[in-house]
Amino acid sequence: MIQFQKVTKIYEPNITVLQDISFDVQSGEFVSIVGKSGAGKTTLLKMILGLEEPTYGSVFFNGHNISKMDSGGLQQIRRKIGAVYQDYKLLGNKTVYENVAYIMEAGGRDNEEIGREVPKVLEVIGLSEKVENFPDELSGGEQQRLAIARALVNYPDVIIADEPTGNLDPYNAYEVLSLLEKINRAGKTVILSTHDREIINKLGKRVITIENGRLIRDEAKGRFLI
Amino acid sequence: MALAAIFVLAIIILLVTGLFFLRGVNGYLVETVQNKIDITAYFKADTVEGDILNVRQDLLAAAPEITSIEYVSREAALADFNERHKDNPTLARALSEVGDNPFLPALNIITTPTTGQYEKIAQILQQPQFSLFVQKVDFSQKKDTIETVFAITSNVNKFGIGAGILLVLVAILVVFNTIKLVVNASKEEIATQRIVGASSWFVRAPFIIEGALFGLIAFVICFTATFCFAYFLTGVSEIVMPGFSLFRYFITNIFVIILIQLGVGVGLGVVASFIVVRKYLKV
Numbered sequence A: 001m002i003q004f005q006k007v008t009k010i011y012e013p014n015i016t017v018l019q020d021i022s023f024d025v026q027s028g029e030f031v032s033i034v035g036k037s038g039a040g041k042t043t044l045l046k047m048i049l050g051l052e053e054p055t056y057g058s059v060f061f062n063g064h065n066i067s068k069m070d071s072g073g074l075q076q077i078r079r080k081i082g083a084v085y086q087d088y089k090l091l092g093n094k095t096v097y098e099n100v101a102y103i104m105e106a107g108g109r110d111n112e113e114i115g116r117e118v119p120k121v122l123e124v125i126g127l128s129e130k131v132e133n134f135p136d137e138l139s140g141g142e143q144q145r146l147a148i149a150r151a152l153v154n155y156p157d158v159i160i161a162d163e164p165t166g167n168l169d170p171y172n173a174y175e176v177l178s179l180l181e182k183i184n185r186a187g188k189t190v191i192l193s194t195h196d197r198e199i200i201n202k203l204g205k206r207v208i209t210i211e212n213g214r215l216i217r218d219e220a221k222g223r224f225l226i
Numbered sequence B: 001m002a003l004a005a006i007f008v009l010a011i012i013i014l015l016v017t018g019l020f021f022l023r024g025v026n027g028y029l030v031e032t033v034q035n036k037i038d039i040t041a042y043f044k045a046d047t048v049e050g051d052i053l054n055v056r057q058d059l060l061a062a063a064p065e066i067t068s069i070e071y072v073s074r075e076a077a078l079a080d081f082n083e084r085h086k087d088n089p090t091l092a093r094a095l096s097e098v099g100d101n102p103f104l105p106a107l108n109i110i111t112t113p114t115t116g117q118y119e120k121i122a123q124i125l126q127q128p129q130f131s132l133f134v135q136k137v138d139f140s141q142k143k144d145t146i147e148t149v150f151a152i153t154s155n156v157n158k159f160g161i162g163a164g165i166l167l168v169l170v171a172i173l174v175v176f177n178t179i180k181l182v183v184n185a186s187k188e189e190i191a192t193q194r195i196v197g198a199s200s201w202f203v204r205a206p207f208i209i210e211g212a213l214f215g216l217i218a219f220v221i222c223f224t225a226t227f228c229f230a231y232f233l234t235g236v237s238e239i240v241m242p243g244f245s246l247f248r249y250f251i252t253n254i255f256v257i258i259l260i261q262l263g264v265g266v267g268l269g270v271v272a273s274f275i276v277v278r279k280y281l282k283v
Helices: A041-048 A071-078 A096-106 A111-125 A140-152 A170-185 A197-203 B002-034 B049-062 B074-084 B089-098 B117-125 B140-184 B187-195 B200-240 B246-252 B254-280
Strands: A002-011 A015-025 A030-034 A056-061 A081-085 A158-162 A189-194 A206-211 A214-219 B039-043 B066-072 B106-111 B134-138
Touching: A002 A041, A015 A041, A015 A056, A015 A206, A015 A214, A030 A041, A030 A170, A030 A197, A041 A056, A041 A158, A041 A189, A071 B187, A081 A140, A096 A111, A096 A140, A096 B187, A096 B200, A111 A140, A140 A158, A140 A170, A158 A170, A170 A189, A170 A197, B002 B140, B002 B200, B002 B246, B002 B254, B039 B049, B039 B117, B049 B066, B049 B106, B049 B117, B066 B074, B074 B089, B117 B134, B140 B187, B140 B200, B140 B254, B187 B200, B187 B254, B200 B246, B200 B254, B246 B254
Parallel strands: A030 A189, A030 A206, A081 A158, A158 A189
Antiparallel strands: A002 A015, A002 A056, A206 A214, B039 B106, B039 B134, B066 B106
């Protein structure tokens, strides 16, 4: 489904963030990308969304070279990917309901479908009591769950979660992790980037370890070993 | 921010409307000059009316620059003089002492409003078939006046249009920057929309509609202001430029003014939004 082929990313003037990275992610997999802060995990995930281009090498999504796609094609691919970030990236001037609904609008869904689907997703994520609240009225865990709801609502094929538990206490972190596992069990591909040892060791799924921009380990049932 | 955008758009609309009114004033001045008598050919007192009318016909055929020629008989000239000076007994007494009608029959010649026609017509009048009847040709003073008026209107026009265009260009830059600030406030929202796969037009549409609304509001303000300006200052304009009514000019050109103001306001709002948002779409 997703392929990295000899990807290198160099920022001007001469800062190498990723070096010769190659790996595949199959549909339905749960892949954790681990590494210290600054190892290049976020850059790697941004490449899947087309937010960064490789300096050398290619990134493919369902056989399409992402950096060679035109704007329209890239937007089509992005609709198949749900993204969750450490800083949530919620819109402060929109309510919980609107934060999810406008993502569906952007995906071209009609009002009837939006009215039907948003309450369902918020129910699944456990925020149906807070539909009228604004993000700054939610706890960190609730904000991250809202971000996951937003990532899920367009029924993407892949969920990319970049340090989703970074700002959460252990209780909320495990709650978010459980949600991601549940999503994966429903058949979605999940790519999780984290530097949280306990989370990785608890998951017992595929782990790709990056150190100083290089892929140093790719294990089917990996542990956090840095 | 929205108020600032509307304000700047309104300034541009008013500047462009000002240029349109300047064009109207210029047209009035040119028309006034055009309708002035350029050249007066005075005929000998004993020339019969038939000969003068023949000269008139020949002149019209010989010089296409002539737009019209008015024949003024001796009697008409005397009557006109008496009418104009009926309140001046000294002049009436002086005229009665002369006894006979001292005025000569004349042709008042009006040419197209380009300079340099006078010499050509004067040369035609000096040809033997005309000079036989013509006593004198009076054009030198009017020529100077006309040329001065042309020089003034031309310079005022050049300066007005030049300064106007410069101001409009500066104002357009300000509009772009103001709309940029409006769009910049939604930078995060645009980025998030792009990341979830929103099409360019989905992102653009609200800003373009917003730009059009700014233009529409600015148009309503400016149209009302222009109406008030034309209505209340029309009296002053008629004193300064007799025969030119600001309000009549406004009413006569109301659809053009609506088109200009609406086009500039809405057009600029839409184009500025379109261009500014494009930068934020590169996500």
